[in-house]
Every structure is written in C-alpha cells, then in structure tokens.
Amino acid sequence: MRKIKVLRIITRLNIGGPARHVTILSGGLESERYDSLLAYGSLEAGEGDMSHLAKGYDGIKSIFVPELVRKIDPLMDIKAFIKLFSLIKKEKPHIVHTHTAKAGALGRLAAILAGVPIRVHTFHGHVFYGYFGRVKGWIFLWIERFLAFFTDRIIAISEKQKEEISTAYGIGDKARYTVIRLGFELEQFLHAEEKKGKFRAECKFKEDNILIGIVGRLVAVKNHKMLLRVADRLRKDLSSELFNRIRFITVGDGPEKNPLIDYARSLGIESSVVFNGWAKNMDEVYADLDIVALTSLNEGTPLSLIEAAASSKPVITTNVGGVSDAVSGTDFLVEKDDDAAFALKLSELVKSRSKREEVGARGREYVTGKFSKENLIRETEKLYEKLLHEKGIPS
Secondary structure, three states: OOOEEEEEEEEEOEOOHHHHHHHHHHHHOOOOOEEEEEEEEOOOOOOOEOOHHHHHOOOOOEEEOOOOOOOOOHHHHHHHHHHHHHHHHHHOOOEEEEEOHHHHHHHHHHHHHHOOOEEEEEEOOOOOOOOOOHHHHHHHHHHHHHHHOOOOEEEEOOHHHHHHHHHHOOOOOHHHEEEOOOOEOOHHHHOHHHHOOHHHHHOOOOOOOEEEEEEOOOOHHHOHHHHHHHHHHHHHHOOHHHHOOEEEEEEOOOOOHHHHHHHHHHHOOHHHEEEOOOOOOHHHHHHHOOEEEEOOOOOOOOHHHHHHHHOOOOEEEEOOOOHHHOOOOOOOEEOOOOHHHHHHHHHHHHHOHHHHHHHHHHHHHHHOOOOEHHHHHHHHHHHHHHHHHHHOOOO
C-alpha cells in the first residue's frame, strides 16, 4: 500500500491543548498507512515549552521553523512562508493540515501555491475577539474567509464552535466543516489522587487551605483580573476565618504577571494570591487543587478544564467559545465579566466539600471517553480517507 504523506503545521508547541493534540495525531496515525511530519515555530516570552512532546513521542518526525511566530512580524512572516513553501516542495505531502491561526494562514497559503492536493485546517479557537483589538481581528477574519475557499475541510472541535465560526463569522460553506472533538491522554489525570499531597507540600500550603487554581498564560484574553476581583468580593462576603484559608493560585506565566501582582496588591488581597509559574507535572497540581477556575474572554475547548475534570476537580468557568463542551453541565458556567455570579457560584463550592466532590465526580464521568485520543485518531483518519477518495488519490 502506498503511504500517504501528511505535513502538520502548528505555530508553536506551548503548554496547552493544541500542542498535545498535534503530537498525538502526528505520533498516532497508522504508521503503515501514513507518513507524518510535524512543523512548529517559536515560543513567545513567558510561555511554557512543550516541544519535548515532539521529540519524545515515538514515531514523530518534526522540524523546527524558528521564523514561525505568533505575533505579526512582516519580515519573520515572509521568512516563515518561504521556509514552509520550500519544505512543502521538498516533502511533496498529499495533505497539509494546519493548526492555530498563524500556521493556518502561512501554511495554507504555501500549500495552495505549492499545489498540495488536500488542505485541512483545525480551529482550536479563534483570534477574532479578545486577542488583538478590533482592526486586527477584522483583518484576520477576512484572511480566514479568503483561505476558506481554498481549504478542503475545516475542522471544528465542537458543534458550538462550528456554528460560531461558520455562521456568526461567515467563514466557509458549512459543507466544508467536520466536527472532531479534541483527544488527549488522560490516564495520568484519572489517577491524579495517587499524587495527592506533593504539590501542597512543595508550596508549603496548609492542610486546611482551600486551593483555587487557574491554569493558563498570563495574558489579557485569559482575564485573570476577573478572578482577582472575585477574590475581593469573597473577602467581603465570606467570614474572615474561611476567606483566610483560601489561596488563589495562578499556574502559568506571561506579560501580565507584574500588572496582576500590582492589581492584587491594590485590592488588598496579595497575601491570598500565589503566582506559581508553569508546572511540568500537572497531575500533581490538579491532585491538590480543590477548585479549578477559568475566566477567559475567548477560548477553544480548554485543556485545563478537561484535565481538571479527569482529576475529579470541580470547575467554574466563563461561558465562552467551546467551554460548554468541556464541562458536564451549566451549574458552574457564568457569563464573561459577570463577577457577581462567578463569586456566588465559587462561594457555593468553597463552603461545601461535599458539593465539590459531587461536581468533581460528575465532571470526571463526563470527560472520560469523550476526549479520548483513540477517537481523535480514528475520526481524523476517516476524514483523510474520505478526502483522498474525493480527490482520486490512489492508495
């Protein structure tokens, strides 16, 4: 059987769902049928590095394109485009499959000009709101509308995201869309309780501390300030004895760190907030968190909520993007920037251990199997075979 060559391109392998997603696909496709190559670019300052996944995952062949960066940089973007075009001409892939915005734009444009038979793009989230401002968001929107005409299949990671991108933003014909849920290796999180106590001891938290964690880059779109405002509300609403047991922990780093430290200080809650930085063993972190929060203005389907749920931890989150697809119900979904509702729901979890256990157990049952790597690989291979058949590419 003739091997099908797949070139997968992602902007960077920073900590988060897309990096895990592409490495699982690159290493997991049937090796007798597919020959995969993963191309990835440079991290931004303060981002956690997950490029070790591409180097340590059996069967992954990867290439680093340093000029491929997230921010808009005309000179670097031109260099990245030339390198991707040259790579495509050299490798002659049957399929170019791009992930994330910058890689999606440069990678698909290079694939179009190089005459690649099949072009696929996965939206893990989008940059039309909350990232770059109205003008740049508008430019990116029209770039995506243009590229959609030359994309054989657009993959959305949830039905809600498909409706948002195709209908609300008018990108591509719905007939070009396929929904394939994210897939991850969750086994270590399903057994996270076995690691209980390590993170708490390492950070010198007391046994009776209630740990509320928020996992992600410290950037504006993640809206960490909302959690700090909510913390200030809880300080006023809860008894001082209960509030003093709470620690709000940010797991991550980024350009907003110092402004957030200053903001916590201005609210008078700095002693209750811990800026932990990135953690490599996230199963140990989730094992000791009591509650996991997310306050983003825009999201795809966040890995942190899926991993937290697999670890039997209750989550409370803003209802943005594909977040609702990652949680088991609407009880702890709050509209973005609704500080009062978020504080009320968070207070409910803080006050009741039994409620935390109930919500955590429900979440674990919900995500187990739904976001399996086996389903991701199976559905992706099925899509590739369909497109190969439609293009008349012989096996």
